[in-house]
Amino acid sequence: MRRYILLGGLVCLGLLLIQQASAQDDPWADTPQKDFLTGPIVKKFQCVTCHTITDRGGTVGPILNMVGLRRSEEWIREWLEDPNQVKPGTKMPKFPFTPDEFELAVDSLARMKRHLHTQEIVDGDGSSAEKGARLFEDYDCLACHRVGKTGRFVGPDLTWVGIRKTESWERIWLRNPDAFKPGTFMPNLDIPSGAVRHLAAYLHTLQGQHNDESRESEFMINLLINNDDEKRGELVWKRLACWSCHGEAGEGGVNNPNTQTGNEWIPGLEDARDNYSREEFLVKVRQGGSVQAADPELELRPFACPKYEHALNELEGADLYAYVSSFAPPKLRWKIK
Numbered sequence: 001m002r003r004y005i006l007l008g009g010l011v012c013l014g015l016l017l018i019q020q021a022s023a024q025d026d027p028w029a030d031t032p033q034k035d036f037l038t039g040p041i042v043k044k045f046q047c048v049t050c051h052t053i054t055d056r057g058g059t060v061g062p063i064l065n066m067v068g069l070r071r072s073e074e075w076i077r078e079w080l081e082d083p084n085q086v087k088p089g090t091k092m093p094k095f096p097f098t099p100d101e102f103e104l105a106v107d108s109l110a111r112m113k114r115h116l117h118t119q120e121i122v123d124g125d126g127s128s129a130e131k132g133a134r135l136f137e138d139y140d141c142l143a144c145h146r147v148g149k150t151g152r153f154v155g156p157d158l159t160w161v162g163i164r165k166t167e168s169w170e171r172i173w174l175r176n177p178d179a180f181k182p183g184t185f186m187p188n189l190d191i192p193s194g195a196v197r198h199l200a201a202y203l204h205t206l207q208g209q210h211n212d213e214s215r216e217s218e219f220m221i222n223l224l225i226n227n228d229d230e231k232r233g234e235l236v237w238k239r240l241a242c243w244s245c246h247g248e249a250g251e252g253g254v255n256n257p258n259t260q261t262g263n264e265w266i267p268g269l270e271d272a273r274d275n276y277s278r279e280e281f282l283v284k285v286r287q288g289g290s291v292q293a294a295d296p297e298l299e300l301r302p303f304a305c306p307k308y309e310h311a312l313n314e315l316e317g318a319d320l321y322a323y324v325s326s327f328a329p330p331k332l333r334w335k336i337k
Contacts, residue, residue, distance in 0.1 A: 028054040032111040033065050041105045045095050060091065062154045063143040068113030070143070070187045076109050087185055089248075122194045132202025135195050144186075146238075148210025149217035155186060156241035159214055162207035163306040164241060168299045170200035181254070208311060214239045215316075233323025236316050245303055250327035259302045260292045266303060273325035281324070282317040 028034040036042060037053045048057035051064045067076070078085070080102060083092040097105060121134045136142075142151035145158050165173075174196045177186040191199065218235045221227070227235075237243065245266045247253050252268030272281065288307035312320065 032108065036064075036108040036112060039104075039108065041101060041108065044101075050091070059152060062152055063140070064109065064112060066113050066140040066143060068110050069116070069140055070189065071109075073106060073110040075187075077106050080105055118192060118195050122192070122198065128198045128201040129205050130202075132198035132200070135191075135199050136202055139189060139191070139199075146214075147206060148213030150213075153238050156244040157214075157239050158203065158206050158241070159210050159239055160206065160208050160241065160306070160308070160311060162204045164244070165203075165303075166301050167200045167204040169301065170203050171196050172300060174199055211239075211311060229319045229322040230326050231323075232316075233319035233321065236312060236320045237323050240308060240311060240320075245305075250324060254303075256291065256303050257300050258293050258295055258298050260294045268327070269324050270327045270329065273321075273328045278318060278321045281321050282314075285312070285317065285320070 026034070028037075031054075033054050037048070037056065042048060042053065047053065047064070050058045050060040051062065052058065053064050071079070075086075079092075080095070080097070082094050083090045084094065117138050118135065121131050121138060124131065124134075126134075141158075144154040145151050145156065146153055147158050151158075161170075173180055173186075174189075174191055175193070176188050177184045178188055218232070218239070221235065222232050225231070243250070245254050246269050250269035250272075252265055254266045256264050256266050276284065285305070286307065286309040288309075289305045291302040291304040293302055
């Protein structure tokens with residue numbers, strides 16, 4: 001009997017030591033993020049189906065670990081009350097919270113943040129782009145954006161942003177996104193001007209170095225889900241962030257500043273299939289375009305489709321064309337030439 005008691009005691013002690021070691025190894029232990037993950041809101045409403053919290057969860061929505069950095073308590077409250085009112089067409093549902101659950105969710109999300117190291121990074125060693133890379137991580141930009149195979153598709157993919165946008169435009173955008181594009185989902189992070197300059201320098205270095213990582217990630221997704229050409233093309237569309245200028249579903253609606261004919265809207269792509277063969281479309285994507293500035297002295301340059309000559313192969317081009325063709329109304333989509 002004593003032998004069994006001793007054995008049982010050793011087992012319990014071993015389990016206790018394992019639990020203690022596990023807690024010590026958990027970087028999220030005793031944090032608001034861990035409390036939220038293991039709390040009643042996540043358990044009842046299954047937030048991890050779409051969102052990542054700590055190191056667990058889905059990839060559809062933003063990573064929530066530092067949501068309190070990006071969003072004020074007031075914004076979180078408005079969002080949870082009715083997400084579709086804040087962002088029409090969002091996939092985020094309106095949950096039937098009780099009053100107590102609602103307040104708990106708002107409070108929990110608002111506390112999910114950390115101390116920023118902005119000034120330490122700005123004053124530290126390294127080139128402007130190197131400081132920008134550290135700031136990019138500190139501000140948790142991959143919670144919404146993607147580079148290569150890392151991050152989310154909530155905001156535009158940044159794998160090719162360095163050839164898509166100018167460094168001066170990035171500075172203007174980061175200072176106050178809503179001033180440039182009213183109603184944008186991108187928050188104003190109140191980034192100091194020195195940090196904005198470094199972030200823009202880093203973003204300008206992202207010119208497709210991580211394209212192969214994106215391809216590998218897309219290949220695995222397509223293999224697992226057995227995607228057809230349109231679905232494969234949608235992933236290419238997201239990687240090139242075509243929607244940042246042409247609209248999320250190719251509907252247009254993005255203002256193009258400082259053009260020679262005045263401010264114009266970047267066109268939608270509903271008639272792309274009717275106007276271009278697949279070969280013509282692929283040539284246009286690879287060669288890009290140019291737009292003359294009305295005032296060459298202005299810092300803000302007009303947008304133009306960049307040269308994506310090395311961004312996609314023949315199959316990816318065909319898939320992208322199939323996806324863009326899906327924007328056409330039925331009478332145009334199946335028009336016989």
